[in-house]
Amino acid sequence: MSTRIRKPRSPMRKEPSQARSRATVDTIVESGARVLGERGWAGFTTNIVAAVAGISIGSLYQYFPDKLSLVEAVRRRHFDEVLAVMRKATAGTLPLPQRAEALVQGMIDAHNVNPELHRVLLDEAPGHDGSRLAHDAFLAEYHARYKAFVATHRNNRDGPSDDVLAQLLSGAVEGVIHSAARKHVLGAPELKRELVRMICSYLSNADR
Template identity: 50%
Template sequence: MRKAPRQQRSRVTVDAIVEAATRVLARRGWARFTTNEIAAVAGVSVGSLYQYFPDKLAIAEAIRERHLHEVLAALSGPQEKEEDEGGEAVALDRRVERFVDGVIAAHSVDQALHRVLVDEVPLAARSSYPEFEAEYQRRYRALVASGTATGEGDDGTEDEAAARMLSSAVEGVVHAAARRGDLGSSVLRSELVRLVLAYLRDRRQAGRGRAGNPPAGVDSAPCP
């Protein structure tokens, strides 16, 4: 952003520009995203627009930042519900179901806009959202930790790597489904839950083995 809004009137103008630009970008796509149309939809002059944004990429970055906040808010819903249940431990199956519901909900926030931001809008040279990335990965690390067997002796490095691998797998599936318009599919949800559970349970079994514990369902007594 070229000039940060300081007065209420300026903030209203910037909000109007970003809101209008969001609608234009979702409808037109990046190739036909123009400052002239944004200004017309926002009800401001092109000169006023350029007081705050040097070019259309800067506007797109403001849209991206706002959208990322909406994504985190959608992802927070299922996790907050867990925390409201009297602090009781939630079974892994249910935790994964809620997590998957949150991821799908997060990617359902203005699907047309999400697709354009992911597939069409170039990243600005200084585009970086470390706070978003850190918080998003924290959600995956918490999920991985909830499915990890105790006593593995992991210093957190493996959980960190597992969280990144899991997020890449889940994001790939969800983004592909979004492009096909399949985010509302019950089959997508059930298969994604199956994928995540299988990965977490496999890690749990491997953790038990490293800790010297027998896999679940296996008698640890020596053979006579």
């Protein structure tokens, strides 16, 4: 599935080329996500991230020139996690209930590891120079995946377009997931059950 959005440049100073350096970068990004979620943007510093990661500040600066570039790497990792959920949910030939459950559970898992981090990314952390391009690329594939999901499971071709249904469905799922993350109730079984039921009911009745 392709888009016309130009691939955004990496926010990193240099890309890791060996397994050890890739592991170091993963540790830095994971530590950055932890610190950002726990301390918010106001308490986020590269010195604290380096200490949590167990590396020197010089090692951190080998890959990330400043804290904005590190936050951008955290944000892009979240984009990748969400898109991985969408790719899995739109693959194969499972019936709608199973696919809807995979989609909802995947979104819950992606947001439940560090719920406070997503609030900080949405409400506090400023954007990097490449944020808009990265966000546009993410949204292009995200919408395309929802559109494919809708096209596969709607009953017939009458009624609203796949684009409109995908926009409405993605907005509804996002709203529920983000709201639940803010309220720390993502683990509620009722939330998952009702969100799956909402998706199935919406697509089953969208053409009536």
